[in-house]
Amino acid sequence: MHYWQMDVFAERPLTGNGLAVFDDARGLSTATMQALTQELRQFESLFLLPGEVAGEYAARIFTVEEELPFAGHPILGAAALLHHLYEPGDSGHWRLRLSMKTVELRTRRQGQGFYAEMDQGEAEWGVRLSGEDARIYAEAFSLAADDLDVRYPACVVSTGLPYLLLPVSSAALARARQNRADLDRLLAGIGAVFVYLLDVDALEGRTWDPLGVVEDVATGSAAGPVAAYLVEHGRCVRDEPFVLNQGRFVGRPSRIDLRVGTDNRVRVGGAVQLLSRAELLVNPSLLA
Known part of the structure; x- marks a missing residue:
């Protein structure tokens, strides 16, 4: 199982808000997701699960203390990672299903990284x-x-x-x-x-x-x-x-x-820099 580290709202690497994203979190329990977030010590971590249609994924977001129903920079970072993994073209369109809402996102390649924008809906x-x-x-x-x-x-x-x-x-x-x-x-x-x-x-x-x-x-x-x-x-x-x-x-x-x-719909966007890709060596079933 792999996870990625990236910076969001970052014009260059090592600025902006850090984030860890697990690109396929199937098999991880809620308790394991929480424990991994605490282990990585990022402000937030996001866990992706495949959806039923192309371009759609379920997403769960954790801080070191709790699971969040919604957050901003993790969603943008996850969309940029999906573009990196699955979209060879310059632009992409994604849907992330959270516990409280589904968020539409658009991404594009920008320099050595990506640009991601989400539609947060009406305030x-x-x-x-x-x-x-x-x-x-x-x-x-x-x-x-x-x-x-x-x-x-x-x-x-x-x-x-x-x-x-x-x-x-x-x-x-x-x-x-x-x-x-x-x-x-x-x-x-x-x-x-x-x-x-x-x-x-x-x-x-x-x-x-x-x-x-x-x-x-x-x-x-x-x-x-x-x-x-x-x-x-x-x-x-x-x-x-x-x-x-x-x-x-x-x-x-x-x-x-x-x-x-x-x-009246609010759009929030920013640059995303991918920093590293790491592998979880422990079998996820042993962490449950």
Whole structure:
């Protein structure tokens, strides 16, 4: 059994968000997929299973802590790998079936790597916070009320995973540090699972795992909500591409390409660099 390592939202190797993809995970149990993800210590790993029609695959995504119903950069990386393995031409079209939705993707060869774009669908809008409630979440990242960008509301938006988008100043984004271990409980009260700190002027963001231990490098599942939010509030223009930057504060600069169409569907894309191919030497049946 083989797996691949790659960088997503990466203009060159060793930038962007790292990922491991198992190209044929038949025979692996859920517990084994979780254990392999913990062993590889990537932020996320994706396991592909053949579908019933050409170009369609089932996909399961794991962090070191849990399985996710949806994620961004693993899906893009998997599509690029499928192109590398099965599409000799310059462009490809893929469908990945997740537990909560099926995602359409297009890929193309680009330089020494690939470019992948997904259709995340229309955004769903949740709770809009008052200034006082937004302050509580700012304090969870060691920030104060005057660090918030009050021109834009804090609100929950989802294209698969619900994020609290919290607009802050450029200076606040740079010094933010999560300081609450119970942030997931706090977020559950407003129907969100993560917070995404957003510098609206610079089009740059940051987010962490629920415990605040690991900062994510480039978050495709947050980028879709951000795209819808920026268009809704007039910062970016519908049907025109724009770029969200992330990863600067962890030394992994990442470029996330965004577009919201006239149909309100959000497209998220980026460059993918394949790094290595490895072989799992242990018989998978012995890992169950």
